[in-house]
Amino acid sequence: MPKQKLPSLAVNFAGIKSPYPFWLASAPPTNTGEMIMRAFDAGWGGAVWKTIGAQVTNVSSRYSSVDLNGQRMMGFNNIELISDRPAEVNLREITEVKKRYPNNAVIASLMVESTRDAWHDIVHRAEDAGADGLELNFGCPHGMSERGMGSAVGQVPEYAERITAWVKEAARTPVIVKLTPNISDIRMPARAAKRAGADAVSAINTINSITGIDLNTLTPRPDVGGKSTHGGYCGPAVKPIALNMVSQIANDPESQLPISGIGGVATWQDAAEFILLGCGTVQVCTAAMHYGYRIVEDMADGLQRWMLAKGFHSIEDFRGLSLPRVTEWKHLDLNFKIVAHIDEQKCIGCDLCHIACWDGAHQCIHMDRVSGPVTSGPIDGHVDLHPIPAAYEAASKSAIAVTPIPKLDGSAKSGNHGPFATPLARIPRVDETECVGCNLCSCVCPVESCITMVQIPSNQPPETWAQRTGEKDCTAPNKA
Amino acid sequence: MPNPSHLEQHPEVAQRFADLHPPLSRQAALVEANRCLNCFDAPCTAACPTHIDVPRFIKKISSGNLAGSALSILDANILAASCSRVCPVSVLCEGACVLHRYNEQPIEIGLLQRHAMETFHASGAPLPMKSDVAHPQRIACIGAGPASLACAAELRQRGYSVTVYESRALPGGLNTYGVAEYKLRTADSLHEIDLIRNLGVEFHFGVNISTDADFIALESQYDIIFLGVGLGSMHKLKIPGESHPSVIDALKFIETYKTTNAPVTGRHVVVVGAGNTAIDAALAAKRIGAEVVTIVYRRTEPNMSAFDFEFDHAKREGIHFMWLTQPIAVHADGDNLRSLECLRVALVDGKPETVLGSNFFLKCDMLIPAIGQSPLVDWLSQCRGIVPDSGRVPADPVTGRTANPKYYAAGDCVNGGREVVDAVAGGKRAGIAIAAALESAHA
Numbered sequence: 056m057p058k059q060k061l062p063s064l065a066v067n068f069a070g071i072k073s074p075y076p077f078w079l080a081s082a083p084p085t086n087t088g089e090m091i092m093r094a095f096d097a098g099w100g101g102a103v104w105k106t107i108g109a110q111v112t113n114v115s116s117r118y119s120s121v122d123l124n125g126q127r128m129m130g131f132n133n134i135e136l137i138s139d140r141p142a143e144v145n146l147r148e149i150t151e152v153k154k155r156y157p158n159n160a161v162i163a164s165l166m167v168e169s170t171r172d173a174w175h176d177i178v179h180r181a182e183d184a185g186a187d188g189l190e191l192n193f194g195c196p197h198g199m200s201e202r203g204m205g206s207a208v209g210q211v212p213e214y215a216e217r218i219t220a221w222v223k224e225a226a227r228t229p230v231i232v233k234l235t236p237n238i239s240d241i242r243m244p245a246r247a248a249k250r251a252g253a254d255a256v257s258a259i260n261t262i263n264s265i266t267g268i269d270l271n272t273l274t275p276r277p278d279v280g281g282k283s284t285h286g287g288y289c290g291p292a293v294k295p296i297a298l299n300m301v302s303q304i305a306n307d308p309e310s311q312l313p314i315s316g317i318g319g320v321a322t323w324q325d326a327a328e329f330i331l332l333g334c335g336t337v338q339v340c341t342a343a344m345h346y347g348y349r350i351v352e353d354m355a356d357g358l359q360r361w362m363l364a365k366g367f368h369s370i371e372d373f374r375g376l377s378l379p380r381v382t383e384w385k386h387l388d389l390n391f392k393i394v395a396h397i398d399e400q401k402c403i404g405c406d407l408c409h410i411a412c413w414d415g416a417h418q419c420i421h422m423d424r425v426s427g428p429v430t431s432g433p434i435d436g437h438v439d440l441h442p443i444p445a446a447y448e449a450a451s452k453s454a455i456a457v458t459p460i461p462k463l464d465g466s467a468k469s470g471n472h473g474p475f476a477t478p479l480a481r482i483p484r485v486d487e488t489e490c491v492g493c494n495l496c497s498c499v500c501p502v503e504s505c506i507t508m509v510q511i512p513s514n515q516p517p518e519t520w521a522q523r524t525g526e527k528d529c530t531a532p533n534k535a
Numbered sequence: 536m537p538n539p540s541h542l543e544q545h546p547e548v549a550q551r552f553a554d555l556h557p558p559l560s561r562q563a564a565l566v567e568a569n570r571c572l573n574c575f576d577a578p579c580t581a582a583c584p585t586h587i588d589v590p591r592f593i594k595k596i597s598s599g600n601l602a603g604s605a606l607s608i609l610d611a612n613i614l615a616a617s618c619s620r621v622c623p624v625s626v627l628c629e630g631a632c633v634l635h636r637y638n639e640q641p642i643e644i645g646l647l648q649r650h651a652m653e654t655f656h657a658s659g660a661p662l663p664m665k666s667d668v669a670h671p672q673r674i675a676c677i678g679a680g681p682a683s684l685a686c687a688a689e690l691r692q693r694g695y696s697v698t699v700y701e702s703r704a705l706p707g708g709l710n711t712y713g714v715a716e717y718k719l720r721t722a723d724s725l726h727e728i729d730l731i732r733n734l735g736v737e738f739h740f741g742v743n744i745s746t747d748a749d750f751i752a753l754e755s756q757y758d759i760i761f762l763g764v765g766l767g768s769m770h771k772l773k774i775p776g777e778s779h780p781s782v783i784d785a786l787k788f789i790e791t792y793k794t795t796n797a798p799v800t801g802r803h804v805v806v807v808g809a810g811n812t813a814i815d816a817a818l819a820a821k822r823i824g825a826e827v828v829t830i831v832y833r834r835t836e837p838n839m840s841a842f843d844f845e846f847d848h849a850k851r852e853g854i855h856f857m858w859l860t861q862p863i864a865v866h867a868d869g870d871n872l873r874s875l876e877c878l879r880v881a882l883v884d885g886k887p888e889t890v891l892g893s894n895f896f897l898k899c900d901m902l903i904p905a906i907g908q909s910p911l912v913d914w915l916s917q918c919r920g921i922v923p924d925s926g927r928v929p930a931d932p933v934t935g936r937t938a939n940p941k942y943y944a945a946g947d948c949v950n951g952g953r954e955v956v957d958a959v960a961g962g963k964r965a966g967i968a969i970a971a972a973l974e975s976a977h978a
Binding site for chain 2: 124125403404405406407409410422444447448451452454455456457458459460461462463475476477481501502
């Protein structure tokens with residue numbers, strides 16, 4: 056078989072060419088030229104240099120993590136500031152990296168005090184060093200914001216607009232404005248950036264956070280000599296927030312600009328999702344801090360295989376395809392109906408769907424396979440027909456159980472060999488007449504594709520809330 | 536109660552009987568606990584004779600609430616530490632784990648329970664009381680094995696005065712004297728019972744209750760008498776030469792290596808019988824230093840009463856099994872045992888029949904009969920109003936109440952000899968029932 060031609064991952068992002076859409080975000084993994092060159096060797100398409108600008112001094116410690124059920128770094132938080140290396144060192148290394156890696160994108164992230172001269176000066180120096188583009192850090196939520204920089208700029212659209220305009224006066228390379236999510240409507244600073252002539256935006260920066268408190272010392276994490284401060288939250292936990300904000304920007308005509316997606320990107324699947332919502336590149340930090348630059352190999356490999364399977368030849372082929380499917384609630388079809396279906400062959404009898412439905416949903420998954428008819432029948436109906444969950448537990452705990460001893464029981468030795476069938480009494484039954492199709496049971500079921508949501512025919516034509524209430528714009532849902 | 540410190544393991548025993556299943560570290564326990572699905576109306580809980588709320592205690596390990604975890608376990612099973620070591624979990628809680636049906640290893644419930652209990656013991660916390668009321672009634676528990684201990688603890692926690700009478704020098708019954716040391720150390724069994732004594736349960740050791748007068752005296756002093764006497768001595772082989780000093784029954788052999796500083800074994804050891812105790816004895820002989828250990832059994836593998844995991848363990852440690860073999864005589868040369876004479880057995884319509892003239896001699900300098908314990912029929916017959924049936928005390932399965940309402944019973948003497956956890960469950964149920972009966976009589 057001839058070698059399959061793999062789809063192209065090359066992108067041109069607002070005029071910045073990159074062999075892959077995977078960039079390292081401005082953060083510790085892009086602290087030095089040596090690091091960035093190793094990252095390019097590993098397969099990263101571009102790197103946004105750790106922010107260059109105002110002088111800073113860092114504290115220790117700087118990071119804290121939110122672990123979930125034994126898994127590390129579901130969420131991650133930092134109070135580190137921008138680069139604490141002299142600007143001239145960073146700029147000299149930009150020159151060196153660009154000389155050795157001309158095909159990779161090197162973006163200079165910038166943050167200086169809010170004066171026109173300071174911004175003009177740093178823009179000139181970064182471009183003279185050879186940066187392919189500039190990213191304006193209007194998002195750093197800690198430390199710098201107390202000095203009137205970072206998110207202190209990004210949270211006030213007028214400031215962001217003014218500084219972006221200063222930068223655009225001087226810049227010859229594309230200007231990307233990095234947005235803070237610590238604002239009630241991300242579209243406001245995005246619109247400001249567009250008004251000021253920015254070439255692109257990147258979103259999201261980290262989210263204000265306190266990750267937790269040490270219950271022995273009572274000090275929040277990270278602990279800096281018995282005190283702490285809010286930091287910037289990132290990692291897998293923030294991806295849903297980032298996806299929403301990216302879609303808000305992409306679906307807003309007044310802020311439409313190329314978007315570099317940031318927030319919890321760790322895999323090719325994450326990258327595909329950001330691109331489907333319109334992003335031209337994605338930026339990664341936490342996952343690279345967790346596992347190293349090597350993670351990019353599967354990001355490229357996995358994305359290419361998925362593109363191949365889907366018939367996409369380039370990133371542009373699928374960029375933004377999911378955007379038209381993001382709409383407002385009032386435009387959803389009220390007559391679309393699904394119900395839960397439990398695959399009896401796959402059910403292992405954990406019965407988490409039963410308790411979830413009773414305590415967290417609509418009391419329509421029952422443990423009545425033995426006492427009642429298996430299929431829907433007269434037992435369907437009001438929930439009072441069924442014992443409450445606590446009654447099942449009480450019955451189990453009041454039953455007498457003994458260790459099986461074949462010699463005493465007069466039974467054959469059972470052994471403990473599979474296959475293990477789930478007893479009918481432990482396979483829950485969905486009352487489809489009561490099921491509202493909420494998905495909760497399929498979310499809690501630990502067995503893949505055991506509970507599926509099955510569409511059932513609706514005898515009514517599609518109807519949205521907007522249509523039902525006669526809202527004027529009901530026929531014109533937001534178009535990307 | 537004697538100080539258990541003198542029963543710290545003999546260094547050689549400690550070395551040769553290291554933990555079969557080493558304890559989980561804190562982080563390993565956390566990972567394992569997080570694997571638990573937290574099933575509703577969990578099958579593991581239903582399968583446990585004491586109905587320990589398994590998902591509850593496991594999720595408390597997940598949340599770092601180890602004290603709460605241990606207390607929720609102890610609420611169901613006062614001997615939870617020893618049960619976590621000795622329970623045949625593969626036919627109980629872990630056997631019921633739904634992960635079997637997902638082609639995954641079941642949750643290591645036994646090891647997690649041990650983790651919670653050992654953390655609790657290390658904390659030095661006492662067992663909790665269940666009531667502040669001091670009831671006037673007094674209960675005597677005869678025997679200090681798991682059934683009596685569970686009954687005594689349940690009643691003491693509810694505010695009753697309880698006295699335990701034990702004929703031996705130490706409490707715990709088989710937990711103390713009869714469990715393989717690599718599963719449960721004698722010292723750990725005694726420590727667990729120390730906590731029950733600290734609740735205020737009174738113990739009297741070396742007391743034989745055997746005459747009619749003894750029972751009449753007990754009945755006059757106590758409102759209720761609980762029988763947790765277990766089973767009697769091991770069955771004899773009833774073959775010539777059995778009285779030789781190198782013929783030592785399995786329980787005696789296990790007790791000796793666990794409680795003396797001089798573990799002894801032969802070089803060529805033959806164990807007769809294929810139950811769990813036979814395997815414990817065979818493995819002990821091997822660990823102490825026997826060169827060849829052979830289990831002889833007159834039937835075949837599918838009939839053996841040992842659990843599968845015990846059989847697998849024995850095979851892994853090099854125990855030989857001779858099926859369809861019937862011992863008929865012990866041959867000795869003065870002080871030294873020489874051999875065990877056996878006959879081949881054929882299964883005729885599934886029934887074992889010896890083959891005439893098939894005699895052969897197994898080299899044997901120590902013989903360990905392990906063909907089960909005999910019931911205490913004679914002793915039980917003295918308990919007033921109780922008529923043993925097939926060697927067992929007839930008692931209500933829920934309450935443990937016997938034909939004589941002053942007598943309750945549970946454990947091996949009622950169930951014919953099951954597991955520690957069954958005895959604990961029976962003793963606990965009896966304790967609850969006795970409290971209810973005393974309360975309603977008092978009201």
